Amino acid sequence: MEDRTGAADRIRDAAITRFARDGFGASVRVIAADAQVSAALVIHHYGSKDALRAACDEHVHALVRDAKTDAMRNASPAAVIAQLATVEQYADVFAYMVRSLLEGGEGAVRFVDGLLADTEQYLAAGVEAGTVRPSLDPRGRARVLVATTVGSLLLTELDAVAGRGTAPTKDPARAIVEMSHAAALPGIELYTYGLFTGSEYLDAYLAREQQDDHEHGHEEDA
Amino acid sequence: MEDRTGAADRIRDAAITRFARDGFGASVRVIAADAQVSAALVIHHYGSKDALRAACDEHVHALVRDAKTDAMRNASPAAVIAQLATVEQYADVFAYMVRSLLEGGEGAVRFVDGLLADTEQYLAAGVEAGTVRPSLDPRGRARVLVATTVGSLLLTELDAVAGRGTAPTKDPARAIVEMSHAAALPGIELYTYGLFTGSEYLDAYLAREQQDDHEHGHEEDA
DNA sequence: CACGCCGCTGAACACGTGTTTAGTCGGTGG
DNA sequence: CCACCGACTAAACACGTGTTCAGCGGCGTG
Numbered sequence: 203m204e205d206r207t208g209a210a211d212r213i214r215d216a217a218i219t220r221f222a223r224d225g226f227g228a229s230v231r232v233i234a235a236d237a238q239v240s241a242a243l244v245i246h247h248y249g250s251k252d253a254l255r256a257a258c259d260e261h262v263h264a265l266v267r268d269a270k271t272d273a274m275r276n277a278s279p280a281a282v283i284a285q286l287a288t289v290e291q292y293a294d295v296f297a298y299m300v301r302s303l304l305e306g307g308e309g310a311v312r313f314v315d316g317l318l319a320d321t322e323q324y325l326a327a328g329v330e331a332g333t334v335r336p337s338l339d340p341r342g343r344a345r346v347l348v349a350t351t352v353g354s355l356l357l358t359e360l361d362a363v364a365g366r367g368t369a370p371t372k373d374p375a376r377a378i379v380e381m382s383h384a385a386a387l388p389g390i391e392l393y394t395y396g397l398f399t400g401s402e403y404l405d406a407y408l409a410r411e412q413q414d415d416h417e418h419g420h421e422e423d424a
Numbered sequence: 425m426e427d428r429t430g431a432a433d434r435i436r437d438a439a440i441t442r443f444a445r446d447g448f449g450a451s452v453r454v455i456a457a458d459a460q461v462s463a464a465l466v467i468h469h470y471g472s473k474d475a476l477r478a479a480c481d482e483h484v485h486a487l488v489r490d491a492k493t494d495a496m497r498n499a500s501p502a503a504v505i506a507q508l509a510t511v512e513q514y515a516d517v518f519a520y521m522v523r524s525l526l527e528g529g530e531g532a533v534r535f536v537d538g539l540l541a542d543t544e545q546y547l548a549a550g551v552e553a554g555t556v557r558p559s560l561d562p563r564g565r566a567r568v569l570v571a572t573t574v575g576s577l578l579l580t581e582l583d584a585v586a587g588r589g590t591a592p593t594k595d596p597a598r599a600i601v602e603m604s605h606a607a608a609l610p611g612i613e614l615y616t617y618g619l620f621t622g623s624e625y626l627d628a629y630l631a632r633e634q635q636d637d638h639e640h641g642h643e644e645d646a
Numbered sequence: 647c648a649c650g651c652c653g654c655t656g657a658a659c660a661c662g663t664g665t666t667t668a669g670t671c672g673g674t675g676g
Numbered sequence: 677c678c679a680c681c682g683a684c685t686a687a688a689c690a691c692g693t694g695t696t697c698a699g700c701g702g703c704g705t706g
Contacts (some may be wrong), residue, residue, distance in 0.1 A: 240655050311586045321448035353575020364533045388564035394626040397615035399557050404616040462685050
């Protein structure tokens, strides 16, 4: 039923790889060359460059969703990411997600939303199991953890730009593996003992928050 | 000694604002229009668009450095950022840094390097003062904290893209203030009590690390 | 076989880009 | 006063972009 040659799929895959490497400013002609077709065929199949990117987003999203549902029952979200990056097959997909994250597209929003939901759910399960401390703001805590993850991604990318690190800018998938390795010890340590020796900071913040609430009423809702 | 009109400075400031808002793909003509000059004058003064951006980088870097040395003795690096964003005068500069962070230029590298060094130094001071727990990997810990900060920045930007949050994509400076407010409680909580109830994760990691070391020797150096 | 469909292409088009060029205006020093 | 110099500009240039157009060629179906 599909094309015998599968040129459309080949174009999409080439676009994913190229977008991941060079950003979404990558030209249609370069993508076409990567897929060994003419630039006109890209438009012929996808209608426009934006539509091509939308197709890439959707395809990547589907792959990530499937991979996540597969691996979700085994490991933590962070481990899922590392695992996802390790698998050769998903390297391009993962790099595409990182790029999308940096340039802030709709796919990135869905990605972090999923990550956020997973993290929150996972933390809740940990709380119930007694391995994770309860939080005054579970959603906010999940956000901080996700922020740490994507922030580490960004720092790794920055290191690559600066020429430091093992990965020569080219392979974000490998970079994330190294990053996760380097950040593992201080992260676990931080998550085990915390940062401060006492609760003075937290107490002070809570006291000030309560005071602020009394001063100018409740501004927030829902 | 300088121009009476100060057009060159006006061009640079317009470029900083425009680059921050639209990314570094912003065209010279738009910047010129913002500064109410011709596109040719931009080139006349700065030689090329890349040189213009370099001038912006340098100017922003100088401003940030000055502001930091001013505020450094008062507050923590994170507070410095929030404070920096608050000040109306530095809003554009700060937005420029965020943009530079996202597109990964040399200025971003210098920025996070500075942030990293400051954080590490600040943590060391805290350790010495007894308010911060010592770490097995102080530099790694500083990295994690900086990652959390820049990750929160990215998440805020993403929220803006998704239309959520108060800031309508336009004002990253205000967005960072809101972000820092929302992340404050879970962050402090996390840094006070940690995430886990016990040290099993850390113990397991340390045990596995030691085992790995014995398996395939020491690979790392300097 | 002949027809039409469809994957596919090279050449062109319209446009936006950074940059160059030729030239105007105004102030300043000889 | 004249000549020069630098800020400044409109117009053009060269190029890269996404996209369109006309047509080629092999396949399945009438």
